[in-house]
Amino acid sequence: MTDDVFIQLSIFVNNEPGSLASMAKTLKECDINLKAFNIAESSGFGVFRAIVDDPEEAYEKLKARNLIVRKTELIAVAVNDAPGGLFSAAKVLGDAGINIEYGYAHKNKTEPLIFLRVDDPVAAVEAFKKAGMKTVTAKEL
Amino acid sequence: MYWDPKMECMPKEELKKMQYESIKKLVNNLYEFNQFYHDRMKAANIHPSDIKSLSDVSKLPFMYKQDLRDNYPTKMFTVPNEKVVRYHVSSGTTGKPTLVGYTRGDLDYWSEALARSMTSIGMNSSDTLQVSYGYGLFTGGLGAHYGGERIGATVLPSGTGGTERQIELMVDLGVTAIACTPSYLIHIGEVAKKMGVDIRRDTKLKRALVGAEPWTESMRQHIEEDMGIKAYDIYGTSEMAGPMFTECEERNGIHMQSDIVYVEIIDPETGEVLEPGQKGEMVVTMLKKEAFPLVRYRIKDITSIIDEDCPCGRTSPRIKRITGRSDDMLIIRGINVFPSQVEYTLMQIPQVGNQYMIIVEREGSLDKMTVQVEIKEESFSDKLDDMIKLQKYIEYEMKKYLNIAVNIELKNPGELPRFEGKAKRVIDKRVM
Structure with a gap:
């Protein structure tokens, strides 16, 4: 596995008032810092996906608190902070025949990043490199 | 002996x-x-x-x-x-x-x-x-x-x-x-x-x-x-x-x-x-x-x-x-439903646990039955699509055994009440 593929934590939450707060309280109590996150909701439940400082340690802590947590591989690609930024990234993967399951964006101090959950993360990193685009490692986040 | x-x-x-x-x-x-x-x-x-x-x-x-x-x-x-x-x-x-x-x-x-x-x-x-x-x-x-x-x-x-x-x-x-x-x-x-x-x-x-x-x-x-x-x-x-x-x-x-x-x-x-x-x-x-x-x-x-x-x-x-008991039988949209049928259905579905709650409500003039179940850790996915598929699958199985549309609510393991005496798994909120 390349360093450019890193771990996202997904947490099962109920879709009702107070349940995000209760989950977020657990994150606070476990001293887990969020770098980026995304919330997906369906009727009755939601999935909270997060990129955190130390995903392995956070995963163990959350499991110990009886939360349902899953580790997923994710990649992050840097794009230009200009119209067409998303297009450049999406086109590379589309041309390479790699499917994007979902994604979310994050802007750090220097450049916008797009986090992507794809069906083949290693191939996606290769495709970006070939296209001359920069993917980010966990340490660089 | x-x-x-x-x-x-x-x-x-x-x-x-x-x-x-x-x-x-x-x-x-x-x-x-x-x-x-x-x-x-x-x-x-x-x-x-x-x-x-x-x-x-x-x-x-x-x-x-x-x-x-x-x-x-x-x-x-x-x-x-x-x-x-x-x-x-x-x-x-x-x-x-x-x-x-x-x-x-x-x-x-x-x-x-x-x-x-x-x-x-x-x-x-x-x-x-x-x-x-x-x-x-x-x-x-x-x-x-x-x-x-x-x-x-x-x-x-x-x-x-x-x-x-x-x-x-x-x-x-x-x-x-x-x-x-x-x-x-x-x-x-x-x-x-x-x-x-x-x-x-x-x-x-x-x-x-x-x-x-x-x-x-x-x-x-x-x-x-x-x-x-x-x-x-x-x-x-x-x-x-x-x-x-x-x-x-x-x-x-x-x-x-x-x-x-x-x-x-x-x-x-x-x-x-x-x-x-x-x-x-x-x-x-x-x-x-x-x-x-x-x-x-x-x-x-x-x-x-x-x-x-x-x-x-x-x-x-x-x-x-x-x-079942002729008096714990639920009549939902005119159909007889026994909680034991719900339990039986859930037992056939390995992705969820055995605990459940049945909630019956009335929306307008229609009865609505919701079954809350606990997902198992190994069946949780970060992809919403997978989770909705699981939810729909349970709803489909329920419909098959109960002859009635049931809404499934997925819950965290350990979240539903456990009963140490007689279980009270049905909450009937309908005003008859």
Whole structure:
């Protein structure tokens, strides 16, 4: 596995008032810092996906608190902070025949990043490199 | 092994003769000495002399739970207070509770019934029986306790609650049998796992006497595979005395001991007696009851009689597993739904746990039924699509078994309530 593929934590939450707060309280109590996150909701439940400082340690802590947590591989690609930024990234993967399951964006101090959950993360990193685009490692986040 | 071979294996003809004679005597007594039943017979235009055979019992009027409530607390009793040695009280879901009184004789046949039942599943004086039914007003705890003592087993009266301590005692004392509700047994299994106790390896548990709430065959399989024990269905209601009758080692129906109870199955609508094998509401006549009579009592449990000979050699008729109560049946959009059906469906779906809650609401004029289930950790996915697929799959399975659209709500494991006494898994919010 390349360093450019890193771990996202997904947490099962109920879709009702107070349940995000209760989950977020657990994150606070476990001293887990969020770098980026995304919330997906369906009727009755939601999935909270997060990129955190130390995903392995956070995963163990959350499991110990009886939360349902899953580790997923994710990649992050840097794009230009200009119209067409998303297009450049999406086109590379589309041309390479790699499917994007979902994604979310994050802007750090220097450049916008797009986090992507794809069906083949290693191939996606290769495709970006070939296209001359920069993917980010966990340490660089 | 039999506890009382003469009574348990009596030829069927003799057995029916004995039942007829018991009922004849009972009805004569009640007609003479019990105002309530005298009036009821008069109203039905029946005289004891009309009972000329066992099948004539069907001419006698029914008794209902409402009769016990109307005569609360002791108006129905047929013995003076100095003969009554114990009370039990059954939790009334609506209206007044039901009071049950016992003479020394009542306690005796109750323990005797359980001694026979426990022997029939292979228990004996070398067993250590953990009684994890509630003690107190509920009949389960003391009933199983006295039954266990009658066969000379060592009884551990642990009651409900304090589950971790119960598991420690189970290990330390080499408990071989447990009596409890099915949901509590599953709870014990879950807690044991969390404690790192392997029921198969770390305990001597072999058998469970499981009852007091409806459970299903698939729940039995789950318990047995999970704990490496055999789980036997036990039956009895507080009005009858308490839990009394169990399956034998054949595990094909509960032996309804014929010197103690006469069982009929009726069509709940017409009151007509049904043939063996036909499913309907059970009606019981207790043949040895002293403190207060129970004649053709509408118990509301749905089952059927198995009339074939049991390979165990016991001649009493058996009843099939209770498939529901005619009064816990939910009618949703005109369709009869038993919580046991929901449970059965969930047991077929490995991605979810066994605990569930049913919530019934009314949206406009339409009933809406929601079933909350706990997803298993391994079936959780970060992809919403997978989760919705699982949800839809459960809804599809529910629709298949229940003939009604059900909304499924996925919950975290451990989030739904666990019940240590009788499970209350239905929340009906409809205003009728």
